[in-house]
Amino acid sequence: MPAIADIETYCVAPRWILVRLRTDDGAEGWGEAIVPKRRAAVRGAIDDLTRALTGADADRIEEAVQRCRKDGFFRGGPVLATATAAIEQALWDRKARALGVPVHEMLGGRVRDRVKTYAWIAGDRPDDVVAGAKARLAQGFTVVKMNATAEFDLIETAGAVDSVVARVAALRDAFGTDLEVALDFHGRVARPMVRPLLRELEQYRLLWVEEPVAPGHDELLRDICRGGLSTRIATGERLTSRWEFRTLLTEGVVDVLQPDVSLTGLFELEKICRMAECFDVAVVPHNPNGPVSLAASLQVASCAVNIPLHEQSLGIHYNSARAGATAEMTDYLADPAPLTPADGHLAVPTGPGLGIDVSLPEVLRRRTEDLPADPDWRLPDGRPTEW
Numbered sequence: 001m002p003a004i005a006d007i008e009t010y011c012v013a014p015r016w017i018l019v020r021l022r023t024d025d026g027a028e029g030w031g032e033a034i035v036p037k038r039r040a041a042v043r044g045a046i047d048d049l050t051r052a053l054t055g056a057d058a059d060r061i062e063e064a065v066q067r068c069r070k071d072g073f074f075r076g077g078p079v080l081a082t083a084t085a086a087i088e089q090a091l092w093d094r095k096a097r098a099l100g101v102p103v104h105e106m107l108g109g110r111v112r113d114r115v116k117t118y119a120w121i122a123g124d125r126p127d128d129v130v131a132g133a134k135a136r137l138a139q140g141f142t143v144v145k146m147n148a149t150a151e152f153d154l155i156e157t158a159g160a161v162d163s164v165v166a167r168v169a170a171l172r173d174a175f176g177t178d179l180e181v182a183l184d185f186h187g188r189v190a191r192p193m194v195r196p197l198l199r200e201l202e203q204y205r206l207l208w209v210e211e212p213v214a215p216g217h218d219e220l221l222r223d224i225c226r227g228g229l230s231t232r233i234a235t236g237e238r239l240t241s242r243w244e245f246r247t248l249l250t251e252g253v254v255d256v257l258q259p260d261v262s263l264t265g266l267f268e269l270e271k272i273c274r275m276a277e278c279f280d281v282a283v284v285p286h287n288p289n290g291p292v293s294l295a296a297s298l299q300v301a302s303c304a305v306n307i308p309l310h311e312q313s314l315g316i317h318y319n320s321a322r323a324g325a326t327a328e329m330t331d332y333l334a335d336p337a338p339l340t341p342a343d344g345h346l347a348v349p350t351g352p353g354l355g356i357d358v359s360l361p362e363v364l365r366r367r368t369e370d371l372p373a374d375p376d377w378r379l380p381d382g383r384p385t386e387w
């Protein structure tokens with residue numbers, strides 16, 4: 001039996017937390033955690049789980065995950081979830097490599113040849129949306145996502161609503177239906193402003209509106225959508241398990257689920273996709289993350305029919321302007337090809353494990369404890385607000 005021997009955590013530019021798991025037979029696998037602003041807590045959680053799992057059979061992935069979830073008595077939360085997910089991805093990577101197959105071969109096999117992806121434009125405080133979209137179209141993407149707004153108060157002016165609408169209108173005017181646009185409210189919009197915005201935006205037939213309310217307020221969606229709004233609602237990037245997604249599905253107001261493989265884990269993401277099939281709901285995996293997270297998520301996208309589109313982070317604002325230390329996913333790969341989009345698509349991975357080879361020398365070279373912090377936003381009068 002290959003026993004788990006060691007799990008090491010590496011924080012690297014621009015904001016990624018990579019995990020390398022080794023077994024006593026000398027094999028290894030890679031995973032990726034998120035929540036960089038809480039990286040010390042994430043690293044601590046990974047260290048706690050490592051103590052529990054050292055010596056365990058690395059082939060028994062589900063058993064390891066069940067232990068991570070249950071053996072601390074207290075459950076849940078993004079820190080424990082992402083620590084567990086990173087270790088789980090690494091266990092799948094190691095096991096599939098040992099068998100010489102991509103992970104998706106162990107989850108039913110591929111159902112497609114490539115995965116359509118979308119790209120971010122316009123940054124944290126959206127601006128220059130037409131220029132951003134033009135650049136993405138030139139790269140081959142036909143779907144973009146942008147933030148609806150920067151800081152947004154509980155009640156805003158008609159002018160603030162007009163600014164949001166004007167950015168969307170500018171894209172429709174410039175590109176017609178050659179460009180599909182998803183709009184991320186990012187949990188920045190509170191209930192009093194959601195309906196006014198959705199009403200004004202409906203005419204532009206957005207691909208979806210994302211996180212129209214902040215986490216914890218999803219029960220408001222049924223009320224907000226009453227009256228026949230046709231705009232698709234997407235959410236779920238901060239949820240961690242089937243139990244949390246179950247409520248969204250049974251409520252029946254969400255059209256697009258956005259689980260993040262670095263919160264749910266790889267196999268749990270697959271299970272969420274199968275569960276969403278029963279509700280005729282699309283899954284568009286959230287992934288503004290680094291290379292290992294994207295590779296893990298693509299393994300699920302390869303074998304799930306209800307994933308029409310996938311996020312990826314090449315050129316995202318997180319990777320450059322705010323981060324200080326610029327880096328892209330492909331910087332950490334021995335061969336960038338598996339995560340290099342062509343015509344706005346990523347190929348189904350064919351290599352063993354997660355389908356990428358992480359460059360350990362590059363990880364060591366760019367290792368840093370000085371990851372830039374996510375912003376700490378305030379409203380003009382000084383109140384803390386959602387970023």
Ligand SMILES: [Mg+2]
Nearest residue numbers: 184186210237
């Ligand atoms: Mg989002």
